[in-house]
Amino acid sequence: xxxxxxxxxxxxxxxxxxxxxxxxxxxxxxxxxxxxxxxxxxxxxxxxxxxxxxxxxxxxxxxxxxxxxxxxxxxxxxxxxxxxxxxxxxxxxxxxxxxxxxxxxxxxxxxxxxxxxxxx
Numbered sequence: 001x002x003x004x005x006x007x008x009x010x011x012x013x014x015x016x017x018x019x020x021x022x023x024x025x026x027x028x029x030x031x032x033x034x035x036x037x038x039x040x041x042x043x044x045x046x047x048x049x050x051x052x053x054x055x056x057x058x059x060x061x062x063x064x065x066x067x068x069x070x071x072x073x074x075x076x077x078x079x080x081x082x083x084x085x086x087x088x089x090x091x092x093x094x095x096x097x098x099x100x101x102x103x104x105x106x107x108x109x110x111x112x113x114x115x116x117x118x119x120x
Contacts, residue, residue: 003050005104008074009033010043011052014061015071024061077103077111080120 003011013032017024026040033040044061047053052067063071078099085095106114 003052003070006043007047007050007052008070008104009100010040010047011063011067011071012074012078014053014063015068015075018063025059026061029061074103077106080111080115080118081106084114084118 010029010033013029014024017028017032021028026044027037029035029044030037030040044053044055047067048055051064052070054062054064056062078096081099081102082092082095085098086092090098
């Protein structure tokens with residue numbers, strides 16, 4: 001299933017927040033992505049409709065296996081690209097920002113080649 005960049009950002013944010021805090025709510029995603037709570041609500045509705053996210057009775061966001069796969073893939077790209085840019089001498093904050101821009105558009109072939117090149 002094709003998912004847009006913003007959807008990937010939301011899935012990745014849920015994964016990152018959950019790994020840092022153990023759980024994730026919509027308000028956490030809003031803070032992390034610096035977007036409004038209504039924007040998160042709309043995005044979560046779309047991701048629920050696409051079978052990527054569920055919400056439990058306590059309001060915690062949960063990734064479905066499909067959502068987890070996409071989030072993990074994007075996060076892997078983010079980490080590898082951030083590390084690569086940092087090794088090139090790019091300051092950490094800029095490396096993270098640039099990785100966020102590139103992670104969505106990089107082809108699988110180029111990403112695989114970069115992984116091989118870096119021995120990752």
